[in-house]
Amino acid sequence: MELSGKRILLIISGGIAAYKSLDLIRRLRERGAEVRPVMTKSAQEFITPLAVGALSSDHVYTELFSREDEQDVGHIRLARDCDLVLVAPATANLMAKMAHGIADDLASTVLLATDRPVLLAAAMNPKMWDAAPTRRNIETLRTDGISFIGPMAGEMAESNEAGVGRMAEPLQITAAVIEILDAGARPLEGRTAIVTSGPTHEPIDPVRYIANRSSGRQGHAIAAALARLGAKVTLVSGPVTIPDPSGMTTLHVETASEMLEAVTSQLPTDIAVMVAAVADWRVVTSADQKIKKQPGEAPAALQLTENPDILKTIGHHAQRPQLVVGFAAETQNVEAYGRAKLERKGADMIVANDVSPETGVMGGNRNRVKIISAQGIDEWPDLSKEEVAERLAALIASKLSG
Template sequence: MTRSKTKVQGKRILLIVGGGIAAYKALELVRRLKEGGASVRVILTKGGAEFVTPLSFSVLSEEKTFTDLFDLKEEAEIGHIRLSREADHVVVAPATADLLAKMATGTASDLASTVLLATDKRVLVAPAMNVRMWQHPATRRNVTTLRADGIHFVGPDEGEMACGEFGPGRMAEPEAIVSAIARLLSEKQKGPLTGRHVLITSGPTHEPLDPVRYIANRSSGKQGHALARAALALGARVTLVSGPVNLPNIRGVNAVKVETAQEMLDAVLDALPADIALCAAAVADWRASAEAAQKLKKERGADVSLSLAQNPDILATIAIPGPQRPELVIGFAAETRNVVDHARAKRRAKGADWIVANDVSAATGIMGGDRTQVHLVTGAGVEDWPAMSKDEMAARLLARAAESLSSVRSAAE
């Protein structure tokens, strides 16, 4: 354990315990991870609870043990998403044939399988099952699929089983699982954007009128932050320039917090060069020509006139051809009418490569919500994407962006 301690020290491990006699070994796994300095949260499946109690894991982990997808309090806080995103690494031990099948087919029928479908972290599985089940063609197909999906395996070991048979199917020993976790945590995760710098703007800007009031909009920053998570998951170095939002920082992302459009432009220019720029912020078009030094007072019967000036155009500025221009510049267009026509015009006027456009009319619920429906406008035409979560849209868009950069590089070579 001493050698692995520094590699799991301070890491957050989410352990999913499947059903089977090997579930008792998961208690020892929790103990060893805690000794190594890791924090451990446990999801105990219904089958796993037939062999080990939730209380046993709670005592060892010093955390609540999670069992139910339909826990009212947890799911009011989107528990299955929170659990998957707050971990540094997800481990399934024991991973039964049933759990492997659910993972391979994308089934989400309980808390464990739903978390596995929602996670953006690397997953390590320690299979444990009867030798005939491990050797069955269906299990072999599932394992092949999971390996292709990037799932990591430790074991199974070969030996005598509780059922009396002998062969491969025994869960790897806790010490071997801890070593596998430490090894994966020490490896830099590679993806199609590894070595690339992705620059993202997010949220609104606040343009002060006086020390109390400001001009702003209803942007929540959820889409921009989803883009940052997606870029990070693909291996990119990510700079997120964000206006005032009520969202937590993203671990591993360089966050630059600003308030005004001018501050956002300055931060963006300071962050260049970048390979991809995604201008998802809803920047205020105007600011006060002169900010009042004192609070503007309301006087009975008197109207107040405001003199406004245009803010700098961040998207158009970074899209100007030159050595600092990112290879791929993507703008966002939040519209309430003639969405595609306005997006086409914006792409031409700003010099952007792509525009992601959507209808943010109040009836859509997109502004400030968790779902979106977009049109991707490129030089080749318009793609109408179906409704999906903002995280799903971000992952799809960044995958397309990575593919586009790869194609450009291949053509140049």
């Protein structure tokens, strides 16, 4: 198992996302890790030490001045007797303490005393995440060598609140732990990859554009999964509302033409995964000023022209990558259209999925895909987009090693 023999010191601080730490413990232990939990006083307002202890099968440490735990300077022992310190959730308060060297409880004291790698799964209200003091603290912590996973975009616990602030999902955090601790499990070390993600926006006038409902979640997840396996990744992202993944170069573009230019500028490369939902058409000439409605007149006619086909260009390029993967987002005849796209575009694999409105795939968190190649079709079960990304990255690694 990936984490067999590894000891994780899990610090649970006081945020609503603390409930996710219960599943996180289970995920880490499934992979062979020993999890030793520390809970702040605030964390115990959300979940109980009893539940944490039951899942971790270990003593739950809560007090800095515990007669039993501190008889052998227990906070130093906790700080050193582990392979990694994981804080999930990492609140703005605890991050501020870390950035300023404050050690006024067991969790903050352990973090100041440790000489092990530290990974923070940040979680807080979006306004707190964007606040100037938090941004300064993050910069300080990154400079100090602290690693981050998340936060992610989505709905908050507060009613009618959404934005960047959700704690990463347990599987994402587990993958990040494996990346830090198991540097040997990096089969794509030394490889380069280009991933496209999100939609493109094709301007009609200064305020309108042609686009689609792609969120970029699947493309960003694939880029992150490839990076975790050791690849040097360049992510070419259309306009999205989710944060850039860490550990890679991200190029931001708006139109299909800009995306094609950005992709070809990165050639040659070993891997190309074209996930972006590129708009098929653009207007021949976009208006310099907003097109106004005229009373009694028909809507202005839009003359459309076809956008460049990025996947086909890369699939038949003189500097074609060793492995080219395309995506086929369809609402009907998924397999037939996927097979046709595989041949027409010059790809090695097509990841085909049904994006009909009832599936919730476009803009959602889950996906159900079929991997189409010259060897046949492999249908995967319903998975989170992060799980699809992990499977696809592993498949790409195996194809290249084979």
